[in-house]
Amino acid sequence: MLLEVRNLTVEFAAPPPPPPSVPVAGVDLDLDRGEILALVGESGSGKTLTGLALLGLVPHPGRVTPESRIRLDGEEITELRGEALRAIRGRRIGMIFQDPLTSLTPVLTVGTQLREALTAHRRIRRSEAQRRGEELLAEVGMPDPYAGYEAYPHELSGGLRQRALIAIALAGEPDLLVADEPTSALDVTVQAQLLETLDRIRANRGMAVLLISHDLGIVAGRAGRVAVMYAGQIVERQETRNLFRDPAHPYTRALLRAIPRLDTAAETLVAIPGSVPEPGDWWVGCRFQPRCGEALARCSRERPPVVDLTSTGGGGTSRCWLPAEPDR
Amino acid sequence: MTVPNPLLDIVGLVKRYPGRGWPRRGSVHALNGVSLAIAAGETLGVVGESGSGKSTLGRAVVRLIEPDDGSVRFEGADVLSLPRAAMRALRRRIQIIFQDPYSSLNPRMRVGEAVAEGLAIHRLLPRAAWRDRVHGLFEEVGLDPAQTTRYPHELSGGQRQRVGIARALAVDPAFLVCDEPVSALDVSVQAQVLNLLKDLQDRRGLTYLFIAHDLAVVRQLAHRIAVMYFGRIVELAPTDDLLRNPGHPYTRALLSAIPSPDPERPTSRIVLGGEPPRPTAPPPGCPFFSRCFHPMKDNRCTAELPLLRPVGQSLVACHHAGVSGEQ
Numbered sequence: 049m050l051l052e053v054r055n056l057t058v059e060f061a062a063p064p065p066p067p068p069s070v071p072v073a074g075v076d077l078d079l080d081r082g083e084i085l086a087l088v089g090e091s092g093s094g095k096t097l098t099g100l101a102l103l104g105l106v107p108h109p110g111r112v113t114p115e116s117r118i119r120l121d122g123e124e125i126t127e128l129r130g131e132a133l134r135a136i137r138g139r140r141i142g143m144i145f146q147d148p149l150t151s152l153t154p155v156l157t158v159g160t161q162l163r164e165a166l167t168a169h170r171r172i173r174r175s176e177a178q179r180r181g182e183e184l185l186a187e188v189g190m191p192d193p194y195a196g197y198e199a200y201p202h203e204l205s206g207g208l209r210q211r212a213l214i215a216i217a218l219a220g221e222p223d224l225l226v227a228d229e230p231t232s233a234l235d236v237t238v239q240a241q242l243l244e245t246l247d248r249i250r251a252n253r254g255m256a257v258l259l260i261s262h263d264l265g266i267v268a269g270r271a272g273r274v275a276v277m278y279a280g281q282i283v284e285r286q287e288t289r290n291l292f293r294d295p296a297h298p299y300t301r302a303l304l305r306a307i308p309r310l311d312t313a314a315e316t317l318v319a320i321p322g323s324v325p326e327p328g329d330w331w332v333g334c335r336f337q338p339r340c341g342e343a344l345a346r347c348s349r350e351r352p353p354v355v356d357l358t359s360t361g362g363g364g365t366s367r368c369w370l371p372a373e374p375d376r
Numbered sequence: 377m378t379v380p381n382p383l384l385d386i387v388g389l390v391k392r393y394p395g396r397g398w399p400r401r402g403s404v405h406a407l408n409g410v411s412l413a414i415a416a417g418e419t420l421g422v423v424g425e426s427g428s429g430k431s432t433l434g435r436a437v438v439r440l441i442e443p444d445d446g447s448v449r450f451e452g453a454d455v456l457s458l459p460r461a462a463m464r465a466l467r468r469r470i471q472i473i474f475q476d477p478y479s480s481l482n483p484r485m486r487v488g489e490a491v492a493e494g495l496a497i498h499r500l501l502p503r504a505a506w507r508d509r510v511h512g513l514f515e516e517v518g519l520d521p522a523q524t525t526r527y528p529h530e531l532s533g534g535q536r537q538r539v540g541i542a543r544a545l546a547v548d549p550a551f552l553v554c555d556e557p558v559s560a561l562d563v564s565v566q567a568q569v570l571n572l573l574k575d576l577q578d579r580r581g582l583t584y585l586f587i588a589h590d591l592a593v594v595r596q597l598a599h600r601i602a603v604m605y606f607g608r609i610v611e612l613a614p615t616d617d618l619l620r621n622p623g624h625p626y627t628r629a630l631l632s633a634i635p636s637p638d639p640e641r642p643t644s645r646i647v648l649g650g651e652p653p654r655p656t657a658p659p660p661g662c663p664f665f666s667r668c669f670h671p672m673k674d675n676r677c678t679a680e681l682p683l684l685r686p687v688g689q690s691l692v693a694c695h696h697a698g699v700s701g702e703q
Contacts, residue, residue, distance in 0.1 A: 090562040090563060091562055191650075191651070205652070235425035236425070236589070236591075236633040236634055237630060239633065240633040240647050241647050241648060244647050262562070263635060264563075264637045265635030265636055265637045268635060268636060268637050289639055292637065292639050302564065303564060306563055308566065308567070308592040308593045308595070309592055309636065310591060310595060310619060310631065310634055310636065317571055317596060318567065319565070319570075319571055320568075323535070323562070324532075324564065
């Protein structure tokens with residue numbers, strides 16, 4: 049297993065403490081080489097913070113609690129600091145963010161920023177760095193790698209900027225790429241191009257990708273497995289195919305019904321009542337219970353168990369009191 | 377596909393933004409001659425990617441920006457040449473809802489006051505009656521009247537968008553421009569707002585110009601859909617025809633690019649190559665040429681701008697649409 053995350057918890061001390069706000073509460077993830085795992089959730093679910101925690105990037109005053117465990121290739125990286133952390137960040141785990149314009153410096157050319165990433169982890173000559181940089185730009189599908197290398201970010205379209213950003217993330221030859229909403233700022237036709245590219249690079253390099261997205265539609269075609277997050281917890285995890293065929297958790301089911309689709313003109317979309325709760329407004333029992341159409345009496349009082357779905361032939365888990373029946 | 381007695385009739389709308397820098401670099405053509413008509417009670421959806429001119433179109437209709445050329449007629453009156461006072465009266469009939477209700481609501485005004493503002497400006501009701509009207513509007517859009525005393529930051533995104541809708545409805549308009557009304561909302565809340573807009577249309581007989589980048593969202597409400605690319609309408613068709621039988625290659629690419637929440641749906645995914653042209657340098661021919669995958673694309677496409685022409689139930693701006701051997 050390339051990446052093993054156990055009980056990842058991120059808390060923010062709230063003034064006055066206690067209790068702290070806990071936007072990520074006990075997340076487990078497993079990710080193998082060459083695999084795409086999608087982490088899906090709406091805003092406020094804690095998916096972005098989970099990604100940041102893997103790279104030790106949780107913003108102050110938040111912190112990863114001591115009980116959290118993050119292992120990369122069997123090696124504990126949870127509490128690394130300074131040089132040891134920098135040897136992982138960018139080098140073993142790369143990250144790309146949603147908005148390529150704010151992730152790139154506007155005053156430096158793409159080439160300069162690429163060279164910076166290339167020389168951060170190994171000693172290479174400038175001319176060698178340029179050659180390597182143009183190779184990377186070609187790998188991510190920049191139409192004219194030389195022009196792309198010389199360009200300033202504002203001279204590139206949104207799609208090309210995101211490609212440049214992927215090239216920079218690849219500079220350290222990472223084993224794992226954390227892609228946080230990599231295509232959400234882009235137009236749909238460009239989005240399709242970019243996802244295609246990302247998938248090709250993953251296959252060629254045998255790189256693992258943690259694809260963080262609010263969009264189940266994007267995930268459907270790309271990820272092998274999906275973890276659905278709600279209010280800081282993973283509520284369901286399944287192989288993609290099974291998740292869409294037999295969603296086990298009421299939240300997943302409701303979400304799938306709420307997505308506007310091209311192929312169905314449902315007279316009325318089935319909305320989920322209420323809205324995503326803020327950290328701090330989280331329920332004692334099941335966190336989805338106030339919006340759940342299938343809630344039982346105990347759901348509001350008792351924390352739901354994580355149920356194994358193997359008996360239903362689906363594999364995966366669901367965090368719910370309701371019995372998981374395959375034909376529901 | 378002519379619309380008899382349109383409520384809103386747009387002809388040849390043009391908007392250019394002057395270029396920046398010195399010497400002036402070329403101007404940006406946001407709208408390059410857009411014409412469409414909307415019947416009363418209809419929802420016309422407008423889809424397009426960023427920079428296609430769809431928001432400019434919505435804003436030009438309510439004159440938040442002044443178009444450079446063309447005409448907009450509402451109930452027969454020429455909107456663009458109306459004097460100030462008459463324009464103010466017209467604004468009571470046409471309202472707009474924006475994408476991000478957080479930035480379109482005054483953060484220091486209670487949301488009830490924000491909704492009452494239109495009543496005050498248009499002097500629609502005696503002050504004593506405002507409260508009841510605002511409470512009524514809150515109920516109509518599915519908000520608790522007790523929330524009128526809240527500030528925008530105390531509400532969720534979905535609730536804020538409901539406030540935006542109540543505010544638009546306060547002056548009892550006939551026509552609503554909805555500019556990306558659900559794109560800033562979570563998926564679980566999007567459906568609530570879409571259903572609300574649908575109900576309001578049934579109840580009040582509203583007419584919508586519904587602008588969004590997401591075709592799957594637009595199709596939920598729209599009776600007809602206009603697809604914009606590069607400041608022009610490239611296809612205009614009844615919703616079902618557009619989805620079942622897209623005439624323009626761009627529409628086909630758009631349809632196939634929409635991620636479907638169904639891994640087993642067989643998709644013949646069309647992944648576009650190439651880059652769209654620069655808005656400062658529109659090509660003389662078809663603006664989609666640089667990304668087009670049509671097997672019959674030829675010199676005519678680069679030389680001659682394709683205009684909208686009828687193909688079946690649709691209007692399509694492609695030289696090769698409807699030619700035999702296609703579809």
